[in-house]
Amino acid sequence: MQLSRKTRILIFVVASLFVFFVGGRYGLKAFRYFQSRHFLRLAEESFIKEDYERAVRFVRKVLVRNPKHTRGLWLMAELARIGGSPLELDFRQRLAEVTPALTNQLALVECALRLEKPPYPIATTTLDRLSGIATNDIGYHLLSAQFALKMGDRERAEKHLAEALTLEPTNKLVSLNLSTLRATHSDPQVASTARTHLITFSSDPDLGIYALRALITVYTTEGDYTKAALYAKMLVTNPAAEFADHLLYLSTLLKADRETGEAYLTTLKKAAQTNLLTIVQLSGWLNSNERAHEAIDWLGSLPWYLKETIPVQMAFANACMRAGQWALLQSRLESQQWAENEYLRLAFLARALREMRRMELSTPVWQRAISEAARQPENLFGLAQLAAGWGWKSESESLLLRIARNYGNYRWVFNVLQQMYMDQGDTVSLLKLFQVWLETMPGSPVVKNNLAAVLLLLGRDVGRAAFLAAEAYRAESTNVVFASTYAFALFKRGDFQAALQIMNRFSEESLEKDPSVAGYYALILYANGLVEKARRFATLALDGKILPEERALFESVLHSSD
Incomplete structure (x- = not known):
């Protein structure tokens, strides 16, 4: 048609x-x-x-x-x-x-x-x-070993490394890690064998540099700077050596032979001038080794075209702060512009003015630094870290709260605030934090558990706390921390037997790991008449980092009469 x-x-x-x-x-x-x-x-x-x-x-x-x-x-x-x-x-x-x-x-x-x-x-x-x-993945065991070491559990770390080596017997990197761990073993024979393995590894074309760094650390820790310097000299001749390795050699050399070390520092100053990164690294080393005034002089002697670069200007500012040269810092910063790092220049200037007791000038400059940093949330966080490092607690906390409230994707800030309040033992601030956090992540079992725990500790809205604790526990019933909070909620309700049944589903080893978990278990054991065992777990809990309200509760187990 x-x-x-x-x-x-x-x-x-x-x-x-x-x-x-x-x-x-x-x-x-x-x-x-x-x-x-x-x-x-x-x-x-x-x-x-x-x-x-x-x-x-x-x-x-x-x-x-x-x-x-x-x-x-x-x-x-x-x-x-x-x-x-x-x-x-x-x-x-x-x-x-x-x-x-x-x-x-x-x-x-x-x-x-x-x-x-x-x-x-x-x-x-x-x-x-x-x-x-x-458990059949080598990466899992390597990371578990690293975690155990950070928690001070060398035996558990060694166990994970041994399991990793069982999975891959020919894996040299795992063997190297195991030898590094055993090099400081309390058993002299084990330590000696491990060090022999590290020396053997030191000639390996791929892993030799890691073995040498491990040997340097071992002997530096023991105060044997002659041996440490010997291995450090081998390290800097390795083709894979970095400038940081030369700084490690310098540190050991200054301890072993001061005169030779000072001569080597002079050599490094000349070598570092060709690269902005090495300039910053050497300046940082000088600052960290109580030689900030020397860093100022050295940075000031660099050619003009290097001194005009922002990395060198930042390094100079850091040296001035370490040396307490506030007037010099102010005079330099006021004539500079740091492009996308302008917020840092303003922050450093605000600090210089505050250190000179010029608060009427410092405060508005700090506010300008915040305005500049607000263009990127990560810059605000960097500013918060700076403020915390300077002891500006209220400024740091204010910035972190601003990020937590206004930038939903930056959840790591909640963790930073949590750690800050934990370190301060500020349970009330933790409560406020977890309430905001739950608004941002209403489905998170971790946040539900944390909010429930502080509500129970402070005795506030116990009904809601019990509901949240139950939800978190149902979501992950194998999580010992969630279980302990739920059991604590049952304990607060007077249901001691049910609380004990929940906790007894876990091994004693897992109940001993977290001091708060051990403490809540102690309370529940005591309520069920298991006094001696309760006191053992209460002692474990009180040796760890816990909140003040938890400490008062767990101490009651030790101080109560039978």
């Missing part, structure tokens, strides 16, 4: 309208998809070329379009790691949630062990979750 021209035009118009409406709904998704692919390709190209600033710019565009983009999250985590940003932990968490593959879970643990403070809550939770499914 032949259509009239009018009919054909009508069909074209209808079809056009269909494309318009459907395109608005579905075409936009396709457009965003292709945009994401384009930006991801540019980001990966920049990453390979080590143009990290450009890579960050393009990955951000990918994640704005799709916050759950797996490759984008991985790339941003890697860029954060390279840049030394604590944001890495947040990206690793998000990646592990979006794609919970074992490699992503282990990468999260490795990151948490680097960035968290004891008792490493994210690393602990993730390793506990993996303990039933990853």
Whole structure:
């Protein structure tokens, strides 16, 4: 059938309208998809070329379009790691949630062990979750060993390394790690054998540099600087040696032979002048070794074109702060501009003015620093870390709370605040924090558990606390921390037998690990008439880091009469 021209035009118009409406709904998704692919390709190209600033710019565009983009999250985590940003932990968490593959879970643990403070809550939770499914993975055992070492449990660390070696008997890296651990063993024979293995490894073309660093650490710790310097000299001749290895040699040499060490420092000062990174590294070494005044003089002697660079200006500012040269710092900073790091320049200037008791000038400069940093949440966090390091507690806390409230994706800030309040023993602030946190992550069993625990400790809204504790426990009934909070809720209700049944599902070894768990178990044991055992667990709990309200509760077990 032949259509009239009018009919054909009508069909074209209808079809056009269909494309318009459907395109608005579905075409936009396709457009965003292709945009994401384009930006991801540019980001990966920049990453390979080590143009990290450009890579960050393009990955951000990918994640704005799709916050759950797996490759984008991985790339941003890697860029954060390279840049030394604590944001890495947040990206690793998000990646592990979006794609919970074992490699992503282990990468999260490795990151948490680097960035968290004891008792490493994210690393602990993730390793506990993996303990039933990853025991045949060498990476799991290596990270478990690292975690055990950080917690001071050398025996457990050695056990994990031995299991890793059983899985891969020819794995030299595992063998090297095991020998490094055993090199300081209390048994002289075990230590001697391990050191012999490290010496053998020192000639390995791939692992030799790690063995030498381990030997240097062993002998430096023991105060045998002659041996440490001997191995450090071998280290700097290794083709894979970095400038940091030369600084390690310098440190040992100054202890073993002061005159030779000072001569080597002069050599390094000349060698470092050719590279901005080595300038910053050597300046940092001078600051860390109580030679900040020397750092100021050396940095001031550099050619003008190096002194005009922002990295050298930042290094000079750090040296001035270490040396307490506040007037000099002020005079330098006031004439400079630090581009994307302008917030740091203003922060350093605010500190210089405050140290000179010029609060009327310092306060507005600090507010300008905050305004500059607010362009990127990670800069605000960097500012909060600076403030904390300077002892500016209220300023640091204010910034962290601002990030936690306003930037939902930056959940790691909640962990930082939690650790801060734990260190301060501030249970009331923990309560406020967990309430905000639960609003941001209403489905999180960890946050539910934490809020329930502090509510129970403070005796507030006990009914809600019991409900939250039960929800967290039902979500992960094999989690000993969740179980202890739920059992504590039953204890507060007077249901002592039910509380004991919950806790007795776990081995005594697992109940001893966390001081709070041990303490709640002690309370429940005592309520059930198991006095001696209760006192043993109460003693374990009181030896650990716990909140003041917990300490008062657990001490009652020891001080109560039978």
